[in-house]
Amino acid sequence: MPSMPAEVHDLGVTEMAAGIADGSLSARALVDHHLARIETHDAHLHGFLHVDVAGARAQADRIDRARAAGKPLAPLAGVPIAVKDNMCTRTMPTTCASRMLAGYQPPYDAHVVECLAAAGAVILGKTNLDEFAMGSSTDNSAFGPTHNPWDLTRSPGGSSGGSASSVAARLSAAALGSDTGGSVRQPAAFCGLTAIKPTYGRVSRYGLVAFASSLDQVGPIARSARDAGRVLSAIAGYDRRDATSIDRPGEDFTASCGEAIRGVRVGVLAGAALEQCDPEMQASFKAGVQRLQDLGCQLVDVKLPHMGHGIAVYYLVAPAEASSNLARFDGMRYGMRKPSGDLRQTYAQTRADGFGTEVKRRIMLGTYALSSGYYDAFYLKAQRVRTLIRNDYEAAFAKCDVIASPTTPRPAFEIGAMHDDPLAMYLEDIFVLPPSLAGLPAVATPCGITRSGLPLGMQLTGSALSEAKLVQVADAFERDLAFDSLPPGLGRASEGA
Amino acid sequence: MAGAFETVIGLEVHSQLLTQSKLFCGCPARFGAQANEHVCPVCLGLPGALPVPNGAAVDMAMRAALALGCQVRTQSVFERKNYFYPDLAKGYQISQFALPLSEHGELSVEVDGATRTVSIVRIHMEEDAAKNIHGVGSGTDTLVDFNRAGVPLIEIVSGPDLRSAAEAEAYLRRLREVLMFCGVNDGNLEEGSFRCDANVSIRPVGQQQLGTRTELKNINSFRFVRKAIEYEVSRQKAVVSGGGTIVQETRTWLESSATTVSMRSKEEAMDYRYFPDPDLPPLQVDEARVDAVRAALPELPVDKRARYVATMGLTESDAGVMTGHPEIACYFEGVVSELCKQLGNGAKLASVGKRVANFIQSEALRYVQTEGLAASLPGAPEALAELLALVEDGTVSGKMAKSVFSDMVQSGRSARALVDEKGLSQVSDAGQLESVIRDVLASSPDNVAAYRGGKTGLLGWFVGQVMKATKGAANPKLANELLRKLLDEEA
Amino acid sequence: MAQTKIPRDQVEHVAKLASLMLADDEADRLGHELGEILAYMASLDELDVAAVEPTFHSIPMGAPLRADEVIACFPRETYLKSAPKSEAGGFAVPKVLEGEG
Numbered sequence A: 001m002p003s004m005p006a007e008v009h010d011l012g013v014t015e016m017a018a019g020i021a022d023g024s025l026s027a028r029a030l031v032d033h034h035l036a037r038i039e040t041h042d043a044h045l046h047g048f049l050h051v052d053v054a055g056a057r058a059q060a061d062r063i064d065r066a067r068a069a070g071k072p073l074a075p076l077a078g079v080p081i082a083v084k085d086n087m088c089t090r091t092m093p094t095t096c097a098s099r100m101l102a103g104y105q106p107p108y109d110a111h112v113v114e115c116l117a118a119a120g121a122v123i124l125g126k127t128n129l130d131e132f133a134m135g136s137s138t139d140n141s142a143f144g145p146t147h148n149p150w151d152l153t154r155s156p157g158g159s160s161g162g163s164a165s166s167v168a169a170r171l172s173a174a175a176l177g178s179d180t181g182g183s184v185r186q187p188a189a190f191c192g193l194t195a196i197k198p199t200y201g202r203v204s205r206y207g208l209v210a211f212a213s214s215l216d217q218v219g220p221i222a223r224s225a226r227d228a229g230r231v232l233s234a235i236a237g238y239d240r241r242d243a244t245s246i247d248r249p250g251e252d253f254t255a256s257c258g259e260a261i262r263g264v265r266v267g268v269l270a271g272a273a274l275e276q277c278d279p280e281m282q283a284s285f286k287a288g289v290q291r292l293q294d295l296g297c298q299l300v301d302v303k304l305p306h307m308g309h310g311i312a313v314y315y316l317v318a319p320a321e322a323s324s325n326l327a328r329f330d331g332m333r334y335g336m337r338k339p340s341g342d343l344r345q346t347y348a349q350t351r352a353d354g355f356g357t358e359v360k361r362r363i364m365l366g367t368y369a370l371s372s373g374y375y376d377a378f379y380l381k382a383q384r385v386r387t388l389i390r391n392d393y394e395a396a397f398a399k400c401d402v403i404a405s406p407t408t409p410r411p412a413f414e415i416g417a418m419h420d421d422p423l424a425m426y427l428e429d430i431f432v433l434p435p436s437l438a439g440l441p442a443v444a445t446p447c448g449i450t451r452s453g454l455p456l457g458m459q460l461t462g463s464a465l466s467e468a469k470l471v472q473v474a475d476a477f478e479r480d481l482a483f484d485s486l487p488p489g490l491g492r493a494s495e496g497a
Numbered sequence B: 001m002a003g004a005f006e007t008v009i010g011l012e013v014h015s016q017l018l019t020q021s022k023l024f025c026g027c028p029a030r031f032g033a034q035a036n037e038h039v040c041p042v043c044l045g046l047p048g049a050l051p052v053p054n055g056a057a058v059d060m061a062m063r064a065a066l067a068l069g070c071q072v073r074t075q076s077v078f079e080r081k082n083y084f085y086p087d088l089a090k091g092y093q094i095s096q097f098a099l100p101l102s103e104h105g106e107l108s109v110e111v112d113g114a115t116r117t118v119s120i121v122r123i124h125m126e127e128d129a130a131k132n133i134h135g136v137g138s139g140t141d142t143l144v145d146f147n148r149a150g151v152p153l154i155e156i157v158s159g160p161d162l163r164s165a166a167e168a169e170a171y172l173r174r175l176r177e178v179l180m181f182c183g184v185n186d187g188n189l190e191e192g193s194f195r196c197d198a199n200v201s202i203r204p205v206g207q208q209q210l211g212t213r214t215e216l217k218n219i220n221s222f223r224f225v226r227k228a229i230e231y232e233v234s235r236q237k238a239v240v241s242g243g244g245t246i247v248q249e250t251r252t253w254l255e256s257s258a259t260t261v262s263m264r265s266k267e268e269a270m271d272y273r274y275f276p277d278p279d280l281p282p283l284q285v286d287e288a289r290v291d292a293v294r295a296a297l298p299e300l301p302v303d304k305r306a307r308y309v310a311t312m313g314l315t316e317s318d319a320g321v322m323t324g325h326p327e328i329a330c331y332f333e334g335v336v337s338e339l340c341k342q343l344g345n346g347a348k349l350a351s352v353g354k355r356v357a358n359f360i361q362s363e364a365l366r367y368v369q370t371e372g373l374a375a376s377l378p379g380a381p382e383a384l385a386e387l388l389a390l391v392e393d394g395t396v397s398g399k400m401a402k403s404v405f406s407d408m409v410q411s412g413r414s415a416r417a418l419v420d421e422k423g424l425s426q427v428s429d430a431g432q433l434e435s436v437i438r439d440v441l442a443s444s445p446d447n448v449a450a451y452r453g454g455k456t457g458l459l460g461w462f463v464g465q466v467m468k469a470t471k472g473a474a475n476p477k478l479a480n481e482l483l484r485k486l487l488d489e490e491a
Numbered sequence C: 001m002a003q004t005k006i007p008r009d010q011v012e013h014v015a016k017l018a019s020l021m022l023a024d025d026e027a028d029r030l031g032h033e034l035g036e037i038l039a040y041m042a043s044l045d046e047l048d049v050a051a052v053e054p055t056f057h058s059i060p061m062g063a064p065l066r067a068d069e070v071i072a073c074f075p076r077e078t079y080l081k082s083a084p085k086s087e088a089g090g091f092a093v094p095k096v097l098e099g100e101g
């Protein structure tokens, strides 16, 4: 931990909520402070696509009034949180960072947005992303890239780059992202943060604009595992509007935070994927594993023989589902329309103008994989290999409780670096894709920093519904590591802004 | 090439299910609202909205499947059928493809005394599309109304087992009847809640292999079905006889010209890219659920007809009329059972059933109006049963019953009340009638003497006098008996 | 099996299925990119998975069934106001030729 939190924005979610509950903090002051930071810093970062100044203040005032009236406060009361702009909000636009939906305002709130409101959180605004969450750089936004607070020339990762950037820069205490194939974990790794990709079905997808329905999950990004667990506790739970929602009662995922992790069996991933990582990443990961052992964990060698195939499987399955999910954006009922001759031409021109390069690439790839004559060879085969990946995990979790791996092979790359080489970009997802394909929960947590000052992340994957265990292990690891999540040049008053 | 051809027809029927809400959302599934007043994020395909299946729709689909003898899969899969069209909100229709809800059923139809058993290949569930409305807007735009989008449908696919347009029509009538009696469809062809596409081909008699087929759409009445298929068969025969070949294509029936015209050929056929809908886990129905639906299956019209003929004394034709609509059958059975109850042990079901059927056909049907599954009936079955009981016990003559019934329908009052009020009941009281007869005998001493002298033919004349004296209300049978007794005993 | 470029007519066929108007150079670029990506996907061919069940849903479960209950709808303006074009309570779209769906 930093030696001392000199500023209110350095407080975690838990401390902010406690301060508001005991009256030492005012929700209004807290939100105004964050709005001021957005005003100052977001011009450089471009993490937000929309800031709801009036709505955030109104919610903060409600919290302060409720406290003054002696009413009990909800668990996230007054905590300023940012929401990725692919979750529907009734009072703010929801654009998915696409020209297709510029200015679109949905008539309803996503389940997770309702949950945040019910938990008393103050939603500051909507954050930038790769268009329709397709990408791992946040470069693929129709409204311009987001920058990494650790190095403005670099990407914050993606697709939840705006959320990660805002949390790292202390423009929000935590944020919601969505994770289809690493989209909360990889940005967390690039920005020195903690993120949780929950078990598929743990968090309702109702109101999350679909990218790949069998993989999409909403997850929190925060500055500690405990904070992320706290936000996850607020958004997880059964929702009958999502037929894939797991029917389970709510849970406090931070219940075991602070407890020792002695005896936890940690599976350590060995093999080629690790060897192809940046040397600094390899060293940092090894040190992280050593740290877990020092904390009393029992190390076990595990293999996921089909992990390497995860990339091919994912980049067939996700685009296939996406090609169908994005068919609704046809310019007929909402969003943009580019009138052009007859009906068919209007469809084609609207979609040509409304979607960006990466989205079109994936729609083409997915349409191809599903088309007559290729379905068996590509889509169906990928879904069969997906079963092998699930089986690999099943075998591995017979021997261990969590599996440790790097989150990414390398630290944050420069903005635009891999624009012209989509395949090279896809290959960087090697560690984050397998848990997604198997529907398993995974936590990304900081494990070190490069000599040039870029964060590195470690991923802990658990068996289905083991989020509480993952949060506990990550929390113990983080407290021991005492990673300073504050990017240079942002934050403490003495350093200026 | 002028040899004989055999016609081969298979039918695909889309039938809306009569649920309260739509298949995947809570919007009302019924018609009658203004355009786009029965819509929500789900059926409009708004970003982020998700489908959740309606259990009642699944049960209704199973009811239809079981009624048609299909096997229900304990696990079936909703898939996405992908194509772009303005009546399709999501760019795909949620349907079933590789693993449908049910398969392997059959339905028998009779045409000109010959029975044809038609296989039902599959029955699967899917959502209905929106309605494109043309020529309403100020410009050339089409207006789309999503009220119908997402209404549950079952698609019932027959095998290529039908051999004539008449058989196709008979199959559709039978199928519609089954669905209506199961309470899952209102049978309304004109409003499109029961729609039919026909696959038609011809082949030389004796050939096993199927000929190239065309798919006929837009046949929304029984009359059109017949005309469209007959037209198409003759068109195909003309093409083949002229040395041409049939092109596999979709053709639409144009009522205005009484022809079918090509809409789309196979070459332009869409690649629908079906794949399992990731938003919807497999549809699992356990044995218990299937059994519960099976147990609650109503008696099918074909079984009703057989029972009416076998045990209620009806002719085939009577039975057909009594099963013309579920509500008529229900009314008929209600009257019969109530009447048997009122008549007590002595009542013979066979004679009671026949008389009820006769009365309903001659008197009651004219008051029956049906609209879909609903029907307005001439009062409750109990009311008609009460009237018919009065006929049975001789209180009212059969002829009077007709006018009483008409009064009942007009006034809504009971048979008993009307009969009492108007003094319509027959004089069946022996004592009362005897005093009338004594008066008649006393006023005609000559005829009495003649009768007693052997001119027994005068009995009829005396009966006439008694009827006159009672204004026709005397029970003729009783009057006869009493006259005979009084004339004879005082001889 | 390693193809390096998807032929132009195939790119155009897929674009038509996906309702995407592609500029000339775009179709050309996509032909190369998709070819390269799909060649990589061919790595799956080294696995014999014919006997392996596919995983369409990562968490095995059956669909929950909803009770048949009507939920009140919002006035249509709620939705029509987001439409690019609407008229007389309907979503206005370029003239539809029946049957082309």
Ligand SMILES: [Zn+2]
Pocket (backbone or CB within 6 Å): B022, B025, B026, B027, B038, B039, B040, B041, B042, B043, B044, B150
């Ligand atoms: Zn709806």
